[in-house]
Amino acid sequence: MTDRPQTPLLDRVSSPTDLKALSDTELKQLATELRQETVSAVSETGGHLGAGLGVVELTVALHAVFDTPRDRLIWDVSHQCYPHKILTGRRDRIRTLRQKDGLSGFCKMKESEYDAFGAGHSSTSISSALGYAVARDLGTAPEAGVGDAIAVIGDGALSAGMAYEALNHAGHLGTRMIVILNDNEMSIAPPVGAMSNYLNRLYTGAPFQEFKSIAKGAVNFLPAPFQEGAKRAKDLIKHVTVGGTLFEELGFSYVGPVDGHDLDQLLPILRTVKARATGPMLIHAITKKGKGYGPAENAPDCGHGVAKFDIATGEQKKTPANAPSYTKVFANALIAEARADRKVCAVTAAMPDGTGLNLFAERFPERCFDVGIAEQHGVTFSAGLAAGGQKPFCAIYSTFLQRGYDQIVHDVAIQRLPVRFAIDRAGLVGADGPTHAGAFDTAFLANLPGFVVMAAADEAELVHMVATAVAHDEGPIAFRFPRGEGVGVDLPEKGVPLEIGKGRIVQEGERVALLNFGARLKEVREAAQALEARGITPTIADARFAKPLDEEMILGLARDHAALITIEEGAVGGFGSHVAQLLAENGVFDAGLTYRSMVLPDIFIDQASPADMYAVAGLNAPEIEAKVVEVLGAADRMAKRA
Structure with a gap:
């Protein structure tokens, strides 16, 4: 049994109501204990470690200031919700995370009244929070009523079009709601695109934004660690002005950037927003994934998804593989095909490591494109590549490909463009549960005219299906394969195209x-x-x-x-x-x-x-x-x- 941390303050917390009796100094100590408990729990279960550690102080501050569950707190994606679960009456079950009959690794409405909205996919929080806020204003909310609606969204999730649509609508309506931009400069993979560059510019060359001199502590310097590795080395406060930002142009009152690990900043800002906000607010908090636990901070993915591990060293207790993973087999097969054919290129939506395309990018960086959390764009971008004479492999998990279905129909299938869909995580995936299960892709692709749909029975078949997709230029083609290691069959030296439609x-x-x-x-x-x-x-x-x-x-x-x-x-x-x-x-x-x-x-x-x-x-x-x-x-x- 792993030694459990000593958590005298956390032991007194059975619900967020208990935080109201704590002083600000005690809340800081509570955050320390909450971080220790999160590390301890995940060391026994595995799971998403870095994201939760990055929002410990933010979680404490939100539950201390707002009146959850009447105030609806919505975590985008929600893989950062473990500290939230500990504070909301589920600490006694936290060591059942992601296990059969245990706690979900994501927010789940049927699991707790404190989980205001279920998640698992990204970029849905602002839309759902706005819906809660409008229901409140229309008087149609549940009997208990709805207070504030608060969405916590990461900078990576902000790369998705749905988040912009929600921001635009919220600004147009002018409804009181609160968006916390949890800017850790890193989603699962480093965020890409103009928004990421814009956020960087905010704190490399721009001043803090003054919240009309009422948010005490909002104009402190960020600590040095947040200036590392992101070209954020300039003095963050050259002068204080109330400036126009992209978010203000969208109709939001903007506060920040603020240090998301400093409760001396977070608490007064949140209290002021709760007391005085009249319309949509955006609070821009800078955080660090894996904060407070060295092995997670130093990991390339900041401890995004970990197996059980030793707390002292961070060493993960992974079962030795008997065969290469399907994902790696796909990546190596695609690299081999790309060596022989300069037209082969690859597209992914913020999952280069998960789809194996990080390996492809190392070999062919100019032919590998990460479009961010933007599956719709990724599909149509692939269609454009195909129309332009390339052989694009659009590598997206089955569960995420669902988000680009309209584009699959209209931009690929109707035009019979030869986009190659590499569908990872087909079937049931284990600890991530139903939000990540690849259950529906065969049904929603095989009903489209002109589509070729394949499924690999083993890793050798997968190699041949990659070759089949390269050779197929008559229209769209897809092949699906599961998560995890293969069955251990011998791999062919080179893939051989299969005869289309032959078993x-x-x-x-x-x-x-x-x-x-x-x-x-x-x-x-x-x-x-x-x-x-x-x-x-x-x-x-x-x-x-x-x-x-x-x-x-x-x-x-x-x-x-x-x-x-x-x-x-x-x-x-x-x-x-x-x-x-x-x-x-x-x-x-x-x-x-x-x-x-x-x-x-x-x-x-x-x-x-x-x-x-x-x-x-x-x-x-x-x-x-x-x-x-x-x-x-x-x-x-x-x-x-x-």
């Missing part, structure tokens, strides 16, 4: 055919081994393509077997639905085929290990085995009736 027979059998699409093939094989002990030898096929389907192979399986079962890591409406349509159109059911489709259930599955999540989904080997036995029983009964 493969993996094992010949009789009576029942198992038609796999995606990375459940390993579980299908395990189920088949268990079935052999029952005297059942199923045929196993790997579809490779959800669109176009291998009609010849599928109709042959239907003709030669009494039962056919499809297995996929996606929602209803995907691969299995397309197979059912094919079978129906060809009158196969009239011939007595028993057909079943194993898909993700019609629920959002809470966080757990991937194996536990797939058990809930009914897609592990034992569930596949049981389904075969059930279906063969049904087929036998049908045969007797015939």
Whole structure:
């Protein structure tokens, strides 16, 4: 058991109400204890460490000044919410973070009344806070009422168009609401774009903005650490003026920049804003991810996502990998293709490390583009690259690609532009839970005319699918692959383009055919081994393509077997639905085929290990085995009736 920190003040806090009885000096000590407790908890569970450590003082100040939950506090993305959870009555469960039946790693409305709005994706906080504020003003808020609406958004999340849309609307309405810009100069990856440059200029060459001389402490110097590494070396206070900023032009009253780790600044500013604000306010706080814990501060990603770790050293206790990750296999395959073809380029939306494109960028920096948290722009930018003769690979997690669907339809599919979509994190992803599950991409892509949709059954297949995408110039093409390490198959020296719309027979059998699409093939094989002990030898096929389907192979399986079962890591409406349509159109059911489709259930599955999540989904080997036995029983009964 990890030694727990001594936290005498924090031990007295069971809800934010308890903070009201503490002096400002005691609140500083509380912040120290809260930081220690956060580090201790995450060392046991793993999770998003750096983001939470960066907002410890801000969390304390917000709950001390405002009256949550009546005042609605909304954390953008919300991977920084662990200190918030500790202060809002969930400390006794904080060591269940991201585990089965435990606390979510994000804010979740059904988990606590203090989680005013659920999150997991970025850039939604200002819109939802504005909605709360307008509901308050219209008198339609819940019975308990709504006080202030406060959105805390990072500088990385501010690169998304949705955040600007919300700022623009809020400024137009003039509704009282508060936006905290948590500017840590680093989202998951260093933020990119004009907004990042603008924020840099605010504190490299511009003065602090005076809050009409009423926010005591708002014009102090920032400490030296915040001037490092960001070209922020100029004197931050050459003079004090009330200046126009971009935010003021949008209709917000602007306060800052202020030191987000200095409660002597934060508390008086927040108290003044609470007492006197009449319209939309933006408080610009400078923070540091990983603040107060050396290993996180010094990590390249500031401890964004960590496994269990040793508190003294920060060394993470990661299980040794038996095979390379799918993400790394994709990156290396793409690099190999780019060496041979100068037209190959890559686009990601603020996830270069997560998608493996950091490796591609090291080799081909001029051909790799991080567009920031802007999936819509990333898709249409890729479409423009394709129209211009390039071979763009748009590498976006399945769950994030949902945000660019209109662009996929209108800017890519209708124009039949050969954008290559590399869809990482397909299927269930474990500790991040339903917000990050890649459940829907097969369904929403395979219904688009002219789209080719593939899924890799293993890492070798992924290499071939990268090569297939490079060679395909007739329209858009997508391939999906899961999170985590591969199954350990030998990798080909070079990818070989697959024949479009052609699957493969993996094992010949009789009576029942198992038609796999995606990375459940390993579980299908395990189920088949268990079935052999029952005297059942199923045929196993790997579809490779959800669109176009291998009609010849599928109709042959239907003709030669009494039962056919499809297995996929996606929602209803995907691969299995397309197979059912094919079978129906060809009158196969009239011939007595028993057909079943194993898909993700019609629920959002809470966080757990991937194996536990797939058990809930009914897609592990034992569930596949049981389904075969059930279906063969049904087929036998049908045969007797015939």
